[in-house]
Amino acid sequence: xxxxxxxxxxxxxxxxxxxxxxxDGVGEVGNAKCGDIMKMYLKIDENEIITDVKFKTFGCxxxxxxxSMATELIxxxxxxxxxxxxxKAVVEALDGLPPVKIHCSVLAEEAIKSxxxxxxxxxxxxxxxxxxxxxxxxxxxxxxxxTETN
Amino acid sequence: MSDNRxxxxxxxxxxxxxxxxxxxxxxYLSEHYGNPSSLYSIGRDSAKAIxxxxxxxxxxxxxxxxxxxFTASGSEADNWAIxxxxxxxxxxxxxxxxxxxEHHAVLHSMDSLKREGFEIxxxxxxxxxxxxxxxxxxxxxxxxxxxxxMYANNxxxxxxxxxxxxxxxxxxxxxxxxxxxxxxxxxxxxxxxLGVDMLSFSGHKIHAPKGIGAxxxxxxxxxxxxxxxxxxxxxxxGGTENIAYIVGLAKALEIAVQSLPDMKRVAAMRDRLADxxxxxxxxxxxxxxxxxxxxxxxxxxxxxxxxxxxxxxxxNGICASTGSACSSASLEPSHVLLSIGVPVExxxxxxxxxxxxxxxxxxxxxxxxxxxxxxxxxxxxSPLYEKIAHASV
Numbered sequence: 001x002x003x004x005x006x007x008x009x010x011x012x013x014x015x016x017x018x019x020x021x022x023x024d025g026v027g028e029v030g031n032a033k034c035g036d037i038m039k040m041y042l043k044i045d046e047n048e049i050i051t052d053v054k055f056k057t058f059g060c061x062x063x064x065x066x067x068s069m070a071t072e073l074i075x076x077x078x079x080x081x082x083x084x085x086x087x088k089a090v091v092e093a094l095d096g097l098p099p100v101k102i103h104c105s106v107l108a109e110e111a112i113k114s115x116x117x118x119x120x121x122x123x124x125x126x127x128x129x130x131x132x133x134x135x136x137x138x139x140x141x142x143x144x145x146x147t148e149t150n
Numbered sequence: 151m152s153d154n155r156x157x158x159x160x161x162x163x164x165x166x167x168x169x170x171x172x173x174x175x176x177x178y179l180s181e182h183y184g185n186p187s188s189l190y191s192i193g194r195d196s197a198k199a200i201x202x203x204x205x206x207x208x209x210x211x212x213x214x215x216x217x218x219x220f221t222a223s224g225s226e227a228d229n230w231a232i233x234x235x236x237x238x239x240x241x242x243x244x245x246x247x248x249x250x251x252e253h254h255a256v257l258h259s260m261d262s263l264k265r266e267g268f269e270i271x272x273x274x275x276x277x278x279x280x281x282x283x284x285x286x287x288x289x290x291x292x293x294x295x296x297x298x299x300m301y302a303n304n305x306x307x308x309x310x311x312x313x314x315x316x317x318x319x320x321x322x323x324x325x326x327x328x329x330x331x332x333x334x335x336x337x338x339x340x341x342x343x344l345g346v347d348m349l350s351f352s353g354h355k356i357h358a359p360k361g362i363g364a365x366x367x368x369x370x371x372x373x374x375x376x377x378x379x380x381x382x383x384x385x386x387x388g389g390t391e392n393i394a395y396i397v398g399l400a401k402a403l404e405i406a407v408q409s410l411p412d413m414k415r416v417a418a419m420r421d422r423l424a425d426x427x428x429x430x431x432x433x434x435x436x437x438x439x440x441x442x443x444x445x446x447x448x449x450x451x452x453x454x455x456x457x458x459x460x461x462x463x464x465x466n467g468i469c470a471s472t473g474s475a476c477s478s479a480s481l482e483p484s485h486v487l488l489s490i491g492v493p494v495e496x497x498x499x500x501x502x503x504x505x506x507x508x509x510x511x512x513x514x515x516x517x518x519x520x521x522x523x524x525x526x527x528x529x530x531x532s533p534l535y536e537k538i539a540h541a542s543v
Contacts, residue, residue, distance in 0.1 A: 011461060017531045028533060032495030035455055035475050035483070039533035056533040060457035060476035064531065100479060 003061055004095040010065035015072050018054040025122070027114025030107050035059060038067045038111035044119055048079040055111070062101035066090050066108040074112060079119075085112055156467045157513045161355075161445060161506035162304050162332060163471055167398075168357040174401040175359075178394035186391050187380065196393050203400035210403050211349070211366060212340030219365050219383045220396050224331040224352030225255035226376070227365035230387070231327045231348040232259040234373035235296050236268060239325065243293025247324075249273045249281060250489035251308075252300050256329055257485075260298075273299075275489045278438030279308030283318040294324045301333035301349075305473060305486040305502060306437030307446025309337060316345045325371065331355055331363075335406035336413060336443045347371045353395065357507075358402035362395035409507055416505050417444035419514050423503060424449075426518035430525055432538070436473075436487055436500060445505035448473070448487075450496045453535035454528040459501055462524040468517060473500040 003011070020041035030036040036059040043052035053075050057067045069090050074082040087105035091097050097105060117129025158166070178199065184192030186200055201215075208215040221227045236246060248260055250272045260270045271289050273281055286297065297319040302309045316326040327348040333339050335356035341349050348371065353362035367373055367386075379388010424447055427433055432452040451459065456474030463470055471477075473484030475498060487497040503517065529535040 011458070012465065014531060019536065032498070032534065035495075035498040037533050039536075056531055056536055058453065058532045058534050059455050060474070061461045063455070063476070064458060100481065 002098065003065070004097075006069075006093070006095045007061065007065040007097065010068040010094065011061045014055075014057075014064055014068035016054050016068065016075065017056065019056065020052060020054050023054075025115040025117075025119030027111050027116070027118055029110045029114050030059070032058065036063045036104060036107055038063065038107055040067075040071070040111045040115040042115045042119060044079065050074050050077055050079065050082055059104065059107075060101070062097055062104040063107065065094055066097070066105045067111060069093050070108040070112055079116060082112060083116060085109055152516065152519065154467050155512075155516050156469075157516055158469045158508065159503040159505060159513070159517065160469045160471050161508075162307075162502065162504035164354045164360060165357045165506055166508060167359050168402065168405060170405060171358050171398045171402045175394040175398040178397055182393070186393065187382065196391075199393055200391055200396050203396045206400045207364065207403055210407050211334075211351075211364075212342035213366050214369065216384070217341075217366055217369055219367065219387050220391065220399075221363040221365055221377075221387060222361060222389075222392070224329070224350055224355075224363040225253075227350035227352070227363045228253070228255040228329055228331075229259050230365055230376035231350060231367075231373065232256060232296070232298060233263065234376055235325055235327065235348065235371070236263050238372040238374045239295040242295040242323065243291070244268045245271065245291050245294045246296045246298065247271045247273060247286065247289050247294055247319075248298040249275065249300065251275055251279075251303055251305070251486040252298070253304060253329060253331070256298060256300070275308075277491050278440075279303060279306050279490055280438065280441060281310055281315070283311065283314045286315055286318050287322075290319070290322045290324060292322075294319075294322065296325045296327065298327045298329070301328045301330040301339065302336065302443050303437075303486060304332045305484060306448045306490065307332075307443035307504075308437055309333065309441045309443060311441075312344050312346065316347075320345070332443060334403070335410075336445065338407075338410060341366045341368070348373070353399045353402060356402045356406040358398045359395060362392060362399050364399065412507055413444040416507065416509065419509060419511060420445055420447050420503075420505050422511075423447055423505070423514050423517060426514075427521070430522050433525075436492055437490060443504075445509075447503045447505075448500060449503075450487075450492065450500045451525050452496060452499055453532045453538065454525060455498050456500055458528055459499070459524065462527070463520070466520045466524070468520065471502045473502065474498045 023041040024044040025042040028039040039056045041054045053071045055067045057064050087109040090105045113129045120127045184196040186197040204215045208218045319326040325347045330349050331352045334351040347368045349366040354360040377388045436448040456472030457477040473487045475481050475483040483497040
């Protein structure tokens, strides 16, 4: 398994690690069974700009690097732009990931969207942004039981 | 903090090639290149070298030279024993018993047999990594032809009571094969004392190079060939003999058996490591400490994941392995840890450290210096640890 220098950099010096106690939106995806959990905290101002973002991740090198990079990509951006973040953009920003690790970038994208969805829900805006990973990438089909509630 | 060092703590994965082994091999990779099957001088010399190596290994393993066969790996020996014996003994039956925590060479050989209509029973494992003769006896049937149980487990180091398990199998007319790849060189191994019908081991776990293994087959045991060829190995395993590696294996085994007393020192280092790790909160040892390989330690650290742990250890010069799914190409967590009841989420945070003759107390000190801070660093960014930290406030 060879990780790029950028991935190793984000793994050894992850950006924006932490919590925001009075966050405006919080999203947590993945579960311990699949070995990946990402939690995102967002601070959003009245102009819907993401003024601060923090994350916590339980997972492998790729999991930590993709969540770190994802926070960098949305910090200071408007919500509308953050919503357009794709896992592909995260992977490209990291100079690529081994194929078997691409699903980590998918989880990072979902973590962001989950946090944004939480913000919208708090503001009474209905949305379909999932609060949970729905296992669509099928990479942990062996141990993932979607019928379980966490 | 001390300077970075290189510490190799993954001896269960492979071992360094010892200089004496390399020295014994080199002549057969240079001037002594004769084919052992050839009539002439240099051919006969190669044949003599193999014969001497075989005699030496047989004496050390506790069997006759005519019962010892060379293969390209421990995996090949496992495949041969299992498939060869299963197909040759079908008249007895097509039911085979093995364990849930065997090496993949054994488990995937079993899968191959399943596809051909054999029925396989996988014995459960006790939480400490043990399996009792009673547990085996409960599964034996009149049509059980073969029982296959590893002498020592590669991940958690559990050592099974092979002699008693073999006696149980024999009582019911079943053959007994043991994969002794992790046992040889770490604990005394004698095919004669164990009474087994077949036994496999591998060179690269005992400071010989990768690419050589051996299978003991008790005289009279019906086993079909796996590799057919030009009649080498008494017509039972084709392929021009790997003389240099066979000679190397003999030297390696000789040294390994001579060095068994040093395993007391290795066990003491491992125990000191275990003691140091026990001081890290929310950690536990996988598998029981009794009946365990002297150099094996497998610990789980809650709230963090194994691949990240290994990456950080590597950045600090430490080589180890994990049972985490994320570090395996199949993305599945260790079947061994799951078999002893370790929950999936905790299997992800496991670390296997396996010490050998090359390791020193300075290595243990260094691991204990660096590991706690790595665990702390990963916990500081973990949402699972966050919950614990808040709860304790």
